Amino acid sequence: xKILISADGPDLKAEVxxxxxxxxxxxxxxxxxxxxxxxxNPGISNHGFSGIQxxxxxxxxxxxxxxxxxxxxVAMKYxxxxxxxxxxxxxxxxxxxxxRYKKGYLKESKEDDSVSIKTESRIEKSDIIRALRSTAxxxxxxxxxxxxxxxxxxxFSVFVxxxxxxxxxxxxxxxxxxxxxxxxxxxxGNPINSYLIGGxxxxxxxxxxxxxxxxxxxxxxxxxxxxxxSLALGRKFALLRNTLAFVISIVVAIITVTVLNLFxx
Numbered sequence: 001x002k003i004l005i006s007a008d009g010p011d012l013k014a015e016v017x018x019x020x021x022x023x024x025x026x027x028x029x030x031x032x033x034x035x036x037x038x039x040x041n042p043g044i045s046n047h048g049f050s051g052i053q054x055x056x057x058x059x060x061x062x063x064x065x066x067x068x069x070x071x072x073x074v075a076m077k078y079x080x081x082x083x084x085x086x087x088x089x090x091x092x093x094x095x096x097x098x099x100r101y102k103k104g105y106l107k108e109s110k111e112d113d114s115v116s117i118k119t120e121s122r123i124e125k126s127d128i129i130r131a132l133r134s135t136a137x138x139x140x141x142x143x144x145x146x147x148x149x150x151x152x153x154x155x156f157s158v159f160v161x162x163x164x165x166x167x168x169x170x171x172x173x174x175x176x177x178x179x180x181x182x183x184x185x186x187x188x189g190n191p192i193n194s195y196l197i198g199g200x201x202x203x204x205x206x207x208x209x210x211x212x213x214x215x216x217x218x219x220x221x222x223x224x225x226x227x228x229x230s231l232a233l234g235r236k237f238a239l240l241r242n243t244l245a246f247v248i249s250i251v252v253a254i255i256t257v258t259v260l261n262l263f264x265x
Contacts, residue, residue: 003029003101004063005094006054008137010038012095015137018069021054028061031098042229055079056233067097067106169206173254180210181249184217185242194218208260213253220245 006017007025012034017023022044029036042053055078058066065085076086087106090097100106169176184194194215201211221242229238 001031001065002061002063003031003065003067003098004058004061005029005066005090005097006041006068007038007094012036012098013093015093016067016069016090016097020066020068020071020075021052023068026054026057027094028063029094029098031102034098042225042233052078053229053233058084067101169210171207173207173209176207176210177213177250177253180206180213180253181217181221181246184214184219184249185221185223185246191219208257209253212257213249216249216253217246220249 005027006020006023007014007027008017008023009015010025010027012027012029014025014027017025021041023041024044026039026041027036028039039057042057052075055075058079059082063084065087066079067087067090069088069090071079071086071088076088079086090106092100097106168179197218198211198215201214202208223242226238226242229241233241
């Protein structure tokens with residue numbers, strides 16, 4: 001039997017992730033041997049489709065049961081239709097949860113319409129403590145993002161000069177938009193960071209077309225996460241999605257800035 005568990009860390013000592021689609025890691029555990037496989041959540045950097053990407057991964061891995069804190073009804077519906085049981089409301093470390101599973105403490109609740117939502121039937125005394133620990137973990141996960149913001153601004157100021165940007169961005173609308181999309185596609189990351197880098201680009205006289213394209217590609221393309229996306233959704237799908245996202249970033253950037261200029265005029 002294979003049990004997939006959303007997790008905040010890469011091993012059995014980690015807390016169960018609060019949300020199925022956006023937890024940091026996914027662990028597939030064999031309850032008989034307690035051997036496990038750890039993988040990064042493919043949807044962690046793509047918030048709009050994170051749940052679906054994780055659902056596809058669960059189906060492709062042939063798991064029998066998913067344990068998590070919360071799952072959207074849509075994601076749960078797809079898993080149930082593919083014969084995968086789902087239990088939500090799970091808290092504690094993965095080792096603790098597996099121990100409760102073996103003892104039969106994880107029970108199925110009543111069905112709600114066409115979607116079976118399964119939760120733990122027994123409330124542990126330590127649930128409040130676990131909830132507080134989970135909240136602290138979420139705040140802790142924000143620290144690397146904030147640190148990354150500070151570092152990116154510093155690195156950008158040191159290594160990117162006006163002369164360099166003037167050589168990259170020539171002022172040609174089509175070329176600047178294309179180059180901005182290329183840069184955003186390569187340096188994929190958190191959306192917050194794209195705003196800061198975009199602001200620095202504007203301060204250094206990069207065109208608004210290039211900056212808009214950069215921000216769109218930064219969030220939507222994702223060459224860095226291409227291997228994980230290929231594993232979860234298939235190489236053809238990942239290639240097609242990234243190609244379309246690249247083209248759409250260029251088109252939307254041109255349309256957005258053109259319309260903005262019309263309103264200014």
